[in-house]
Amino acid sequence: MPKLRDIIDRIKGEDLHQKLNESAEGSVCTEKTAALIRRAGAEGAVLLKNERNTLPLRQGEPVAVFGRTQIDWFFVGYGSGGNVLSEHRINLQDGLEQDGAALDPEIKEYYRSRCAKQKKKVYDWGKWPFSLPEAPVTREMIEAAAKRAETALVVLGRCAGEDLDMKDEPGSYRLTKEEERLLKLVSGAFKKTAVVLNTGNLIDLSSLINDPAIDALLVCWQGGQESGLAAADVLTGKVCPSGKLAASWAEFSAYPGMEEFTGPGEADHYTEDVFMGYRHFDSHRDGLIFPFGFGLSYTAFTFAAGTFTRENGSVRFSAAVKNTGACAGRETLQLYVRPPEGAPLTLIDYKKTRLLAPGEEETLTLSAADGMFASFDEKKHAFVLRAGEYRVFWGTDALTEAEAGRFTLKEELLIKQCAPLDDGRAFTAPEACAPSGVPVTVQEIEAGLASTDGLLAALTDEELEYLTHGEGYMESELGVSGNAGVMGGIIPSLREKGLRPLVTSDGPAGLRLNIHTSLFPSGTLLACTFDDALVEELLACMGEEAAAVGADIVLGPGLNLQRNPLNGRNFEYYSEDPLLSGRMAAAAVRGIQSAGVSACPKHFCCNNKENGRKYNSSDVSERALRELYLKNFEICLAYSDPLCLMTSYNRINGVSACYHYPLVTGILRNEWGYSGLIMTDWWMIYEPSPYFPALKNSPARIRAGVNVLMPGNRSQRDKKVHNDPETLAALKAGTLTRGELEKNARYLIELQLKLDGRRA
Ligand code: BGC
Numbered sequence: 001m002p003k004l005r006d007i008i009d010r011i012k013g014e015d016l017h018q019k020l021n022e023s024a025e026g027s028v029c030t031e032k033t034a035a036l037i038r039r040a041g042a043e044g045a046v047l048l049k050n051e052r053n054t055l056p057l058r059q060g061e062p063v064a065v066f067g068r069t070q071i072d073w074f075f076v077g078y079g080s081g082g083n084v085l086s087e088h089r090i091n092l093q094d095g096l097e098q099d100g101a102a103l104d105p106e107i108k109e110y111y112r113s114r115c116a117k118q119k120k121k122v123y124d125w126g127k128w129p130f131s132l133p134e135a136p137v138t139r140e141m142i143e144a145a146a147k148r149a150e151t152a153l154v155v156l157g158r159c160a161g162e163d164l165d166m167k168d169e170p171g172s173y174r175l176t177k178e179e180e181r182l183l184k185l186v187s188g189a190f191k192k193t194a195v196v197l198n199t200g201n202l203i204d205l206s207s208l209i210n211d212p213a214i215d216a217l218l219v220c221w222q223g224g225q226e227s228g229l230a231a232a233d234v235l236t237g238k239v240c241p242s243g244k245l246a247a248s249w250a251e252f253s254a255y256p257g258m259e260e261f262t263g264p265g266e267a268d269h270y271t272e273d274v275f276m277g278y279r280h281f282d283s284h285r286d287g288l289i290f291p292f293g294f295g296l297s298y299t300a301f302t303f304a305a306g307t308f309t310r311e312n313g314s315v316r317f318s319a320a321v322k323n324t325g326a327c328a329g330r331e332t333l334q335l336y337v338r339p340p341e342g343a344p345l346t347l348i349d350y351k352k353t354r355l356l357a358p359g360e361e362e363t364l365t366l367s368a369a370d371g372m373f374a375s376f377d378e379k380k381h382a383f384v385l386r387a388g389e390y391r392v393f394w395g396t397d398a399l400t401e402a403e404a405g406r407f408t409l410k411e412e413l414l415i416k417q418c419a420p421l422d423d424g425r426a427f428t429a430p431e432a433c434a435p436s437g438v439p440v441t442v443q444e445i446e447a448g449l450a451s452t453d454g455l456l457a458a459l460t461d462e463e464l465e466y467l468t469h470g471e472g473y474m475e476s477e478l479g480v481s482g483n484a485g486v487m488g489g490i491i492p493s494l495r496e497k498g499l500r501p502l503v504t505s506d507g508p509a510g511l512r513l514n515i516h517t518s519l520f521p522s523g524t525l526l527a528c529t530f531d532d533a534l535v536e537e538l539l540a541c542m543g544e545e546a547a548a549v550g551a552d553i554v555l556g557p558g559l560n561l562q563r564n565p566l567n568g569r570n571f572e573y574y575s576e577d578p579l580l581s582g583r584m585a586a587a588a589v590r591g592i593q594s595a596g597v598s599a600c601p602k603h604f605c606c607n608n609k610e611n612g613r614k615y616n617s618s619d620v621s622e623r624a625l626r627e628l629y630l631k632n633f634e635i636c637l638a639y640s641d642p643l644c645l646m647t648s649y650n651r652i653n654g655v656s657a658c659y660h661y662p663l664v665t666g667i668l669r670n671e672w673g674y675s676g677l678i679m680t681d682w683w684m685i686y687e688p689s690p691y692f693p694a695l696k697n698s699p700a701r702i703r704a705g706v707n708v709l710m711p712g713n714r715s716q717r718d719k720k721v722h723n724d725p726e727t728l729a730a731l732k733a734g735t736l737t738r739g740e741l742e743k744n745a746r747y748l749i750e751l752q753l754k755l756d757g758r759r760a
Contacts, residue, residue: 005615006612006614013715013718014683014714014715014716015716016614016649016683017125017126017163018079018080018125018682018716019125019474020083020125021083021085021512021514023085023514024087024514024515024517025514025516026516027087027515027517028515028517028518028548029517029518029545032541033518033538033541033544033545034225034226034518036534036537036541037223037224037225037226037227037230037518037519037520037521037538038229038230040230040521040525040526040538041220041224041226041229041233041521042230042233042234042239042241043239043243043529044223044243044521044524044527044528045221045223045231045234045241045243045525046218046241046243046244046294046295047216047217047218047241047243047295047296047297048205048217048219048245048249048290048294048295048296049209049214049215049296050217050296050298051212051216054151054192054194054215055218055234055235055237056234056235056237056298057101059100059236060102061102061149061150061151062104062149063096063102063103063104063149063151063153064103064104064107064145064146064148064149064151064152064153064186064190065093065096065103065104065107065108065111065155066107066111066137066153066154066155066186067111067153067155067157067182068111068114068115068132068133068134068157069092070091070092070153070155071091071093071111071112071115072118072132072157073089073091073157073198073228074159074198074199074200075089075224075227075519076200076509076519076522076571077159077160077161077162077222077522077568077569077571077572078128078159078160078161078162078164078568079126079164079569080162080484080506080512080682081506081508081556081558081572082162082571084509084510084511084512084517084518084519085513085515085516085517086224086516086517086518088225089225089228089519090225090226090229092196092228093108093112093228094228094229095232096232096235096236098229098232099229099232099233099235099238100236101232104148106141107141110135110141114135118132126163126164127164128164129159129171130164130166130167130171131156131157131158131159131172131176133176134176134178134179134182136178139189142186142189143189145190146190146191149190150191150192151191151192151194152189152192152193152194154183154186154187154194154196155196155198156175156179156197156199157197157198158198158199158201159199159200159222159571160172160201160566160567160571161200161568161569161610162568162569162610163568163611164610165261165567165568165609165611166201166203166566166567167566168252168262173201173203173252173566174203174204175204175207180207183207183208187211187213188213193214193215194215194218194235195208195214195216196218196231196235197218197220198221198222198227198231199221199222200221200522200524200570201566201567201568201570202247202570203565204251204252205217205249205290206251206289209289220525221521221525221528221571222524222525222571223521223525224509224518224519224520224521224522225518230521237298240298240299240327240328240329240330241295241296241297242297242329242330242331242529243525243528243529243530244295244332244396244530245290245291245292245293245294245295245397245528246527246528246562246575246576246580247562247576247577248278248280248281248292248398249288249289250287250288251287251289252565254281254286254287254288255280255565256271256272256275256280256284257269257270257271257272257564261566261567262566266612266616267617267618267654268608268618269619270563270618270620270621273620273621273624274343274621274624274627275344276576276628277292277561277563277576277577278291278292278345278347279344279345279346281398282344282345282398282399291398291399292397292398292576292577293397293398294396294397294398294399295396295397295528297331298325298329299323299324299326299327299328299358300324301321301323301324301329301356302321302322302324303319303320303321303322303333303402304320305317305319305394305404306319306320306363308392308404309405310407313369313370314368314369314370315335315337315348315367315368315370315392315404315405316365316366317335317365317367317392317394317404317405318363318364318365318366319363319364319394319404320361320362320363320364321333321353321356321361321363321364322356322360323356323357323359323361324358326358327358328355328356328357328358330352330353330354331352331353331396332350332352332396332530333351333352333353333366333394333395334347334349334350334366334397334398334400335347335348335350335366335367335368335392335393335394336348336394336398336400337368337372337373337390337393338393339373339375339385339388339390340387340389340390342386343373343375343386345393345398346372346373347577347579347580348366348368348372348373348579349366349368349372350366350579350580351365351366352530352531366394370385370415371383371416372579373390374415374416375627376622376623376627377623378621378622381417381418381419381420382414382415382416382417383415383416383418383626384412384414384415385415386409386412387409387410387411388409389407389408390406390408390409391405392404392405419666419671421662421666421667422665422670423661423662424691424692424703427661427692427703429737429740430737430739430740432457432742433453433454433742434453434457435457436454438450438454438458439458440454440458441497442497442498442749442752442753442756443498445498445749445753446756455749456745456746456749457742459745460493461728461738461741462728463491463493463497464738464741464742464745465724465727465731465741466491466723467487467488467494467744467745467748467749468698468707468727468745469698469708469709469712469713469724470485470486470487470490470504470708470710470711470712471485471490471711471712472490472712472713472718472719472720472721472722473711473713473718473719474682474711476501476503476711478490478501478503479501479503479550480503480514480550480551481513481514481515482505482512482515483503483504483505483513484504484506484512484555484710484711485504485682486501486502486504487679487710487712487748488500488501488502488751488752489501490721491721499748502552502748502751502755503550503552504554504555504600504710505551505554505555506555506556507557507558507600508520508556508557508558509522509523509572510542511542511545511546511549511551511554513549513551515549517545517549518541518545520538520541521538523557523558523559523571523573523574524570524573526538526574526584526588527574527581527584530580532583532584532586533587535584535587535591536590536594537591539557539587540592540594541591542554542591543591543592543593543594543595543596543597543599544595546592547595547597551597552598553597553598553643553644554592554597554598554600555602556572556592556600556601556602557574557588557589557601558573558601558603559574559582559584559601559602559632559633560573560581560603560605560608560629560648561573561575561576561581561608561628561629562574563576564608564609567608567609569610578627578628578629578635579631581635582631582633582634582635582639583635583636583639585601585632585635586636586638587640589601589640589641589642590639590640593641593642593758596755596758596759597755597758598642598643598644598751598755599640599642599643600643600644600646600679601633601636601642601645602645602647602648602681603646603647603649603650604645604647604648604663604664605625605629605630605633605648605652605657605663606620606625606629606650606652607648607650607657608629608650613649614650615650615685616650616651617650617651617652617654618650618651618652618653619653619654620652625652630663630667633645633668634672642676643676643755644676644677644678644679645668645676645677645678646678646680646681647660647678647679647680647681647706649681649685654690656687657681658680658681658685658704659687659689659700659704659706661692662691664678664704664706665704665705668705676747676751677707677708677747677748677751678706678708678747679707679708679710680701680708680710682710682711683716684709686714689703689704691703691704692735694730694733694735695730695735696726698724698726698727699726699727699736702727702736702740702741703736703740707744707748709724727741
């Protein structure tokens, strides 16, 4: 009964509805950042259809642009991940004008005055609109415009967000009657019609794709503050599109596991198991509209396969990519493995060319270690390559049939032996540090005059407890205005010992503060660039903004897999594929942290649905966890070193992520060796530990390995700083030990040492 629970949570002030920041001062956005946001916005746009060379628009030729979204453009999705107060935002109409497009003046003016008259509403958390009602149009108006211009653009917009999954309804996942009418009238009257989609989620495309009167389709996603300009760059041909889909685009009924997602139950059974996304569509092509990895260009490429090898536990393949078209462009090569029966097609590497001028060629070499396509055997608790034939494919989307090479394993090959999931039975509490009686400060540790052990031993039990949670609430006065809360030096006695308040700020589309900061492209758009280096360079700008305003921890990137097109937070996330998600997240972490602040990849793990997110259980096999929903995090950690990480709200196989000892301590800490700080998502749920019967709530969370509860207090209404009596009681009763609290606090002290070291 999630609804009743939600009501009770609301009454107790324990719901997840946040107050959004509404006004800002100053600005930290630089020209360099704005230029990179624009570049990324254009690089991530995906051209899905382009009959009769409808796009790019010809210079000087008039174009009539229809649809309210050209002005009421969706720059980002809703919720904590979208609440960035940028100083300026450029919508598509303005972007097209700036890029010199010859917009039909009457139609332009109609939308301008119509949208200006619309009252700007303020919506409650989670009650935001998926789309805005279309401005009415008449047949006469359209037919008159078609006499003035040969080409029309129809701009459609969709938006979802945190606590707001899309619905399989008109205006949300489906087109409305008004939108369909607009498309019909416009495409019937104009010689050429292109549709521009401005959305955070995939939506129903069937009517657009099957309609021969719709000549072109460009998906611009939600590209942040410059996104109208970025979209215009592609539409006018300033930039040749090179974005590729980061998720399979199919008819609604073709996605596996949809019944579960839309159903009212508290548990989502991941019945498709490892066959999610293109792994499913590889063998079920009915209903698939555009495959993962797909995207057209204005230019043309030819490919020449080079050598394929499998040596020393890895495959390697190279191919030459030549631009044989008329304009400069980029192409992305993708390498897939189809293992023997029973294991899915898997993307194992991708690479994008530099900008190739017409006639220019680049040879790309793609490679992957065997581990990238190993299957997890639940009985053996091991990643293995099963005996049989492995075929390696290369191409520009997941449907590629171009074989790079193949190899056969006569016997099963062990790739990595894991332990059975650790249920905590063998848990032993760590020893407490020996007290020296000498006071120690963080600065003394930094100067090499004292040790962390010394500081830990000198902390009182109460001080150690204060290091297990944040100050209590968001918008702390100890940090920059509009922050998401602070941890560390939250009381005077800790500050006297040199622990400073470490300030958090959302993420991932920019800093969510009461300062004008830059609004970056959504995760989905970034993934569609398939360009790790660009993402790293761009996200370094976010890190620099964080350093400039004094935010220590950026709450992003978000890297949950886009298991289902309806998930409201898909815009924050990258892809349905763990390799693409993991590498993008790693690039974001490297970028953010290059400025001396911490990133915080989130939400670990299986946060794939918003409705009822606090109580949902993602019921998923260990194999699917290992191959998909943990793999993205594992890859992110392999390619970057995030100083912090956030758990999710949802349960995994019935256990809330912040109490999940097997996943947090067993896998993240012990198996993968993650040594950064782990925090909860904001306001965890309060429950007994399923692994340690004597523990519940924060003591159970600390034992599970989740170091800091954020923002700290149980209720959003509680604005006081105080100890959690349950943790102190557990300490007194001996069900939680001082050694555990010291071990926990060490992560926080080390985080400050690392941050101070990077800034010095
Ligand atoms: C979201 C997180 C976010 C946090 C702080 C939560 O509701 O799930 O992603 O970082 O709030 O705003």
